[in-house]
Amino acid sequence: MPLLRPGRKPVARAMTVILGASVVTVVATQPAHAAEIPAGARSLQSVNMAGSYLRHTDYLGGIAAVGPTSSAQAKSDATFTVTPGLAGGTGCVSFQAANGMWLRHRDYRIRLEANAGTATFLADATFCVRDGSVSGSVRLESTNYPGRFLRHRDSELWLDAPTTNPTTFAADSSFRVTTPWVAGRRSPVIKGLYADPNIAHLNGRYYLYPTTDGYNGWNGSRFTAFSSTDLVNWTHHGTILDLGPQISWADDRAWAPTIAYRNNRYYFYFSAATSIGVATSSSPTGPFTDPLGRPLVPAGFRSGQMIDPHVFTDTDGQSYLYWGNGSAYAVRLNADMVSFDLGQVRAFSLPNYREAAFVFRRNNTYYLTYSVDDTRSENYHVEYATGTSPFGPWNHHGTILSKNLNLGIKGPGHQSVVQAPGSDTWYMAYHRFAIPAGNGTNREVTIDQLRFNADGTIQPVTPTL
Incomplete structure (x- = not known):
């Protein structure tokens, strides 16, 4: 078994399927999941609240309506740079806002914070991509709290277990990956910090x-x-x-x-x-x-x-x-x-x-x-x-x-x-x-x-x- 630095938790990983122009079917002995979201600027739209996107407001994560007539700030707040997961892991990603901060969970609330560099922060800011409730959508599972997913409670964003409001949980925790509201620049040439x-x-x-x-x-x-x-x-x-x-x-x-x-x-x-x-x-x-x-x-x-x-x-x-x-x-x-x-x-x-x-x-x-x-x-x-x-x-x-x-x-x-x-x-x-x-x-x-x-x-x- 590989050595782990203190604070790292071994988490079982399943085989992934590549997301791209089409879905690739993989024959495996373990259940297949959607692969990591493509790196770069991306926006995520709620599956069951059409027109509402994952965004941050005053450093707290939530979902809010964003459209062509929305302010430049609203569009920027609903655009994240997707990077390989800060804590590692196959098919896992992290989300960096335009101000350089990262989405992470703390006390199960999703918020935006500067990277503290600790093992806890890296894990809190890393989410593993899973299949969503409808075709082409994704869910985001916590890397250090397996079984808990990023989901919206009304307009707030939390890290919850599926037992939380199970009748709507799958849809509440599913998002469609869309083109970003704010177009990415030619650079940086490698996404992230x-x-x-x-x-x-x-x-x-x-x-x-x-x-x-x-x-x-x-x-x-x-x-x-x-x-x-x-x-x-x-x-x-x-x-x-x-x-x-x-x-x-x-x-x-x-x-x-x-x-x-x-x-x-x-x-x-x-x-x-x-x-x-x-x-x-x-x-x-x-x-x-x-x-x-x-x-x-x-x-x-x-x-x-x-x-x-x-x-x-x-x-x-x-x-x-x-x-x-x-x-x-x-x-x-x-x-x-x-x-x-x-x-x-x-x-x-x-x-x-x-x-x-x-x-x-x-x-x-x-x-x-x-x-x-x-x-x-x-x-x-x-x-x-x-x-x-x-x-x-x-x-x-x-x-x-x-x-x-x-x-x-x-x-x-x-x-x-x-x-x-x-x-x-x-x-x-x-x-x-x-x-x-x-x-x-x-x-x-x-x-x-x-x-x-x-x-x-x-x-x-x-x-x-």
């Missing part, structure tokens, strides 16, 4: 490895992965590394991962408990295991925080590890990718450097991009320097990505860069404050094109919605 994205092209696909965001104190403990062939449609691969059960030396502050490929293995470098670890797998989506049983770069190894790892592999096959908050460091990795010569660690002096060093090579120029200011500040931004080797010396060129308040874009940074295979087309992935009400712990991930001038300098990145 994520930050510090590392983008890479591996084995014919693009992959994003982000920090799972939305926790007070950035206190998440799981890493997930997403993949795409077109940078538009992303597949969520679930948890690829869970610190508590899988990492013996850390259980919190899971931040800013990066990935590298060598020796027919994938090497996943990550921040945890303000140290840097490494885990390996035969697949870019894991499962990943810890080969060291200790940090690769422990807290206190040098001045500043030992976080934000990045691995750059040069054309000769040599890989380099970069890291640091407050101070920037780099070192050649040994061929095993999980060790280095302590005496060869180098420190860089970079103007305004704060964190998130990311290096790439174009032609014969090495580019070192990095983030400036505090991620909680709307002025968080990206600057860069160029050099003639992976260790520099570095020539500073200034800012290439910053806020655009006309679009509501604040705090864009913690960047990574990928080249489209076989081309001179480049993209930058980064996070920003979630729009409209995000902050330094409620951030979202997007991607914009990275363009170069004729002399090889980088043009300012245009942040888009």
